[in-house]
Amino acid sequence: MKLADLPTPALVADAETLTFNLDTMAEALPGRRMRPHVKAHKCTALARRQAALGHVGFTCATIRELEGLAAAGLGEDLLLANEVLDARRLGVLDARVTVAIDSDETLRAAVEGGVREVLIDVNVGLPRCGIAPEKAGALADRARAAGLEVRGVMGYEGHVMGEGDVDRRREATEASMVLLRQAHEDVGGDVVSAGGTCTYALNTAATEIQAGSYALMDRTFTYPDLPFRPSFWIHASVISVSEKFAVLDAGLKALSMDHGNPELDEGAGKVWFCSDEHTTFAPSKPVRPGDRARVWPMHVDPTVAKHERLHIASGDDVIETWEIDLRGW
Template identity: 40%
Template sequence: MIRRVMAADLPTPALLVDEEIFEANIAAASALLRGTAKTLRPHVKTHRTPALARRQLAEAVIGVTCATVGEMEVMADAGITDLLLANEVASTDKVQRIAALARRARVTVAVDDLAQIDALSAAAQAFSVHLDVLVDVDVGLRRCGLTGERQLLEAAAAVERMPALRLAGIMGYEGRLRASLPDRHEKAKSVFRTLAEVCRLLAVAGYGVDVVSGAGTSTLLEAVADPTITEIQAGTYALMEPDLEGLHLPFRCAVAVAATVISRSGCRAVVDAGRKTLGCEYGLPLTIEEGRVAVSISEEHTVFEWPGTPPPLGTIVLLRPSQVRTTFNLHDRAWVVGRDASIREVAVEARGRSQ
């Protein structure tokens, strides 16, 4: 479908989303969750695009997950009214912006420090709102989150003490568990076991744990089968990345970057997209139609070797970036290519909203 549409002469590099695949991925995620009591809260860091996020609000989807306050504000502006910040904040201005958001959306925030709890409580009181809080558990990523029993209980107690805060539950994120990771099933189970233990710890101490939020696309199947997880934060599922292939997920890659051949020499073809339009954290881009991996990349160029004769100057080549999240974050707009070969521009409005 995307190939047909390139006749539309979009200036390259152009970020494209295959609508048919995007919708099939959303339907497949809903199907996976059907019959479970679990909900999906798609992580919008994947695309930072409200027009795509709104379409993910499907069956079993209660709201979205955000990584930054800026993302939350953009999603609230787009009419999304249930927001989780799966991240910590420690600046006065951001705490106040979160409280301001709670005037127009249900807002849940992660915490892993008593100072954050104090600041959120003060801001919530000042803004006459209440905030739901998840205690963040370090399940092995060694980034944010608490580990010790004493610390977890202290955090829960601190949240409960604050009249403007409600202890909604816990969260824990493990990072991507690739298909190539030999003990990935054990790792996923160990993550969910840790969360189950924290649930028990808090329950024994008398705290209610309604929400156990976690899991990404790489652990989505395990999370669906797990009895502890109540809410899944996966985001990449809707657009997919080649890096997740091999996990037998019912999702396909929906993203392409169209680039133009601008130079050729011998078997070499150079296209006009590079690191400033393609996220490369999981490897160099490949051509979608030929499955050819780039041999080198710089800021505005990607070089391919083309056995035989490379395509003529001006040819549009469709590239698959290895990392969808950082790719979207480089573009101001994406083009959604419909089943009927229509194209619709969508703004990547939360691009650059890491503040």
């Protein structure tokens, strides 16, 4: 099928750019040094590509993601890098499952759910999940006493990702990793899991990096020091043209706005606003109803989660279509 024949709106990735991003990461962080985060793409077909490059362990944010990967035969080493209060769906999976814990309640949920392995989730500066570093060792002790295997620690330095300057980002990463190392000394185990796309080359403390966005790549995070390029867009049709503006058939239900308005191709025009099913823009050159446009959202993860399928394009051709099969919870 030609891109021009694809029903719109449609989530599309450029095959060449996607491959470049995947290969670049696999070269920088081969094999188990990378534990790809599937929350960014929610697509077992893409996870399969990552596994084929040697990344056989995966990071997940939801139980549904683990279930899907396990069912697809990708369950060699799955980490739920998130807290859950009911782990029963994890305990029955035909996969190696490790879950993050940061409290006695999540510890108990792991035990009661039949999960055997855990990481101690440590707060390294992002105001989100994770236990205070100085309390990590005691939680690990209680986990072991409860019969759990504590594989090590995780700590996501998410608060540094928005720092565009690479030196300041490195410093902030190192400050976070001082905390994680301190916790790791108390906790023990082989695993220090941390990092993301923006710190994949800066975080030298982690034994494995949990990057996710790099494959499709957030437009928000195209910093000069990062080699990854946005590989995905929303393919849209011009459905209405007025004197000063035109309207595309992709809106809030097709793309995420939490990091600001999407952009169009260089020189195509300026986005005014998005509504539920529309993007109104000022075209830079005359357009007609039926013309196609590429809409570039700022943020990968919540955009992908709005779509059922990811179309892979090479030039003007759609060469493959992958299911976004890990959505929901």
